Amino acid sequence: MRNVVIIGSGCAGNTAAVYAARANLKPLVVSGHEAGGQLSLTTLVENFPGFPEGINGPDLVENIKKQAEHFGAEYVHGNVLEADLSQRPFRLNVEGEWTETRTVIVASGASARWLGLPSEQKLIGHGVSSCATCDGFFYRNKKIMVIGGGDSAMEEANFLTRFGQEVALVHRREEFRASKIMLDRVRANPKVKLLTNTVVEEIFDVSKDLVTGARLHNVKTGQTWDEPVDGFFVAIGHIPNTAVFQGQILTDADGYILSQGGARTNVKGVFHAGDVQDRTYRQAITAAGAGCMAAIEAERFLEAEGH
Ligand code: NAP
Secondary structure: OEEEEEEOOOHHHHHHHHHHHHOOOOOEEEOOOOOOHHHHHOOEEOOOOOOOOOEEHHHHHHHHHHHHHHOOOEEEOOOEEEEEOOOOOEEEEEOOEEEEEEEEEEOOOEEEOOOOOHHHHHOEOOOEEOOHHHHHHHHOOOEEEEEOOOHHHHHHHHHHOOOOOEEEEEOOOOOOOOOHHHHHHHHOOOOEEEEOOEEEEEEEOHHHOOOOEEEEEEOOOOOEEEEEOOEEEEOOOEEEOOHHHOOOOOEOOOOOEOOOOOOEOOOOOEEEOHHHOOOOOOOHHHHHHHHHHHHHHHHHHHHHOOO
């Protein structure tokens, strides 16, 4: 019987693990298929307090993990496949093995959103990617396209100009959701070509198992054309990883956990941390803070029960 199982090993889960481990709760962290969370897919993080020169995302999240392990947190690879939160102890199926636990911290984060085009799905890993940091390297001196109008799209477009000969940034509206500073950087980058009011209709070429271009449509002018491109990066936001808790933990229509105050979910003894609940701030530092809150709540919950 575990005191606490933490689901997710991003900034939220790892920070929860540091706090829970230092409270002697010997937490078990289920890493998830995207171990390290979104930070493991970023490059330099310049806004995490305490690092005046910035720190690499993967290093940051790995450091927090080491810190948690130093205090006795245990990590297990894989995903939670099923969860029974209907009675205590809670039961979690981790890659086929059931684990019982008195409390759960859900820090399973959010995964990349896709456009949903059949051609996109078929070409994932063959020129279609959701991670510039992971795959940008393959497109040296090639033509790259980035989809999206938020900070992620700006960041990816800028980053990809290190590799590509040209980066076309395609956004479905005129106005950008991105912060001004990120947008200004993109506008000032001569290698980025902005295509606004533009949607993607299809990605070529499924028959070659390789991205060769995209059919674009300008929703204002009505023009449709084919743009040759080698790398296609989708940066249109994320979907919270809550499918496994559906019908048990209350979420909003998009699947984000509905907080019941602090780090509490509607299920007593189950707490939330990070992007799985937060659709507003979604920062490394807010996720870390949320992980701390969840661990403190779990600790107090267990203490009140005499554990
Ligand atoms: P986001 O802010 O939600 O932006 C998603 C973008 O994708 C929007 O422009 C949206 O268009 C577009 N989009 C969504 N669905 C689409 C679809 N089906 N087809 C075409 N376009 C679609 O997501 P994000 O950029 O990933 O950022 C998430 C959070 O992380 C934000 O809080 C952001 O500030 C933060 N972030 C910060 C940094 C940094 O500071 N270094 C870097 C990355 C992210 P509409 O605008 O038309 O809805």
